Amino acid sequence: MRFIKYIIVYIILLFVEKNFLNLISINDVTPDIILIFIIIISLREERVRSTFIGFFAGLIQDAFTTVFFGLSALTKSIVGFWGNFFQQPKKKYSIVYYLMICLVLISVHEFIYQVIQKMGTNIKFFTLIFFYIIPKILYTLVFAAIAYLVFRPVIWRSKSSSDRLI
Numbered sequence: 001m002r003f004i005k006y007i008i009v010y011i012i013l014l015f016v017e018k019n020f021l022n023l024i025s026i027n028d029v030t031p032d033i034i035l036i037f038i039i040i041i042s043l044r045e046e047r048v049r050s051t052f053i054g055f056f057a058g059l060i061q062d063a064f065t066t067v068f069f070g071l072s073a074l075t076k077s078i079v080g081f082w083g084n085f086f087q088q089p090k091k092k093y094s095i096v097y098y099l100m101i102c103l104v105l106i107s108v109h110e111f112i113y114q115v116i117q118k119m120g121t122n123i124k125f126f127t128l129i130f131f132y133i134i135p136k137i138l139y140t141l142v143f144a145a146i147a148y149l150v151f152r153p154v155i156w157r158s159k160s161s162s163d164r165l166i
Contacts, residue, residue, distance in 0.1 A: 006041065010057055013037055018064060029135045031143040032106075034061055038076050039105050039144070040155055042083025043098075044091060054080025068117055075113045079105045092156055095148055102144040106137050 013033050021030040034057055042050040058076030062069050086101045093101075110133045118128055148155075 006053060010034070010037065010060075014061065014064075026139065027135070029139050031140040032109075032136070033140075033143060033147075034058075035076065035079065035106060035109055035140060036102070036144045036147050038079050039083050039102055040147070042080045042105075043087055043093065043101070044155075045084075047081060047084040050080040050084050051077050052080070054078075071113060071116055075109045078112065079109050082108065095145070098148050099141065099145060102141055103137070106140050106144070107133075110136050110140075 017030075017033050021033070024030070038050070038054045038057055041053050044050075045053070055073050055077035058073035059070070061072045061076070065072070083101065083105050086104075088097075114128055114132050114136075118132070123132075
């Protein structure tokens with residue numbers, strides 16, 4: 001039942017990301033809300049499950065792109081795997097701890113993704129860092145904070161609750 005809820009939430013997020021987030025882009029930078037979803041799953045689920053979910057979420061996301069098929073699957077499975085190391089026993093996270101985890105995981109994701117995607121181009125390393133990676137990290141981090149503040153009661157509800165969303 002939990003996976004069906006994850007699939008439904010993922011489909012909604014994918015639809016929003018592909019159809020509406022370009023409306024709020026700043027200099028062609030949009031937040032990666034699917035990455036935030038993977039981070040939240042990695043903080044709730046066991047390592048193998050969160051890696052598996054990250055891989056397939058990235059693979060489906062790659063189906064909508066035209067470059068480097070499998071790159072999102074790679075980076076999102078890395079985030080799903082590494083995010084699990086930050087789990088706390090009660091799975092209750094303060095906003096500071098949550099945002100620090102998001103900062104680390106989003107940075108790892110964006111660095112790997114952007115470096116591989118921009119290979120073979122004439123973009124210099126510091127240009128890549130300051131004009132591609134850092135803006136994407138900050139914009140996604142803002143949306144991670146919003147997700148925490150708006151959905152905190154639903155996201156961090158205990159697993160024993162049968163009526164939780166994710």
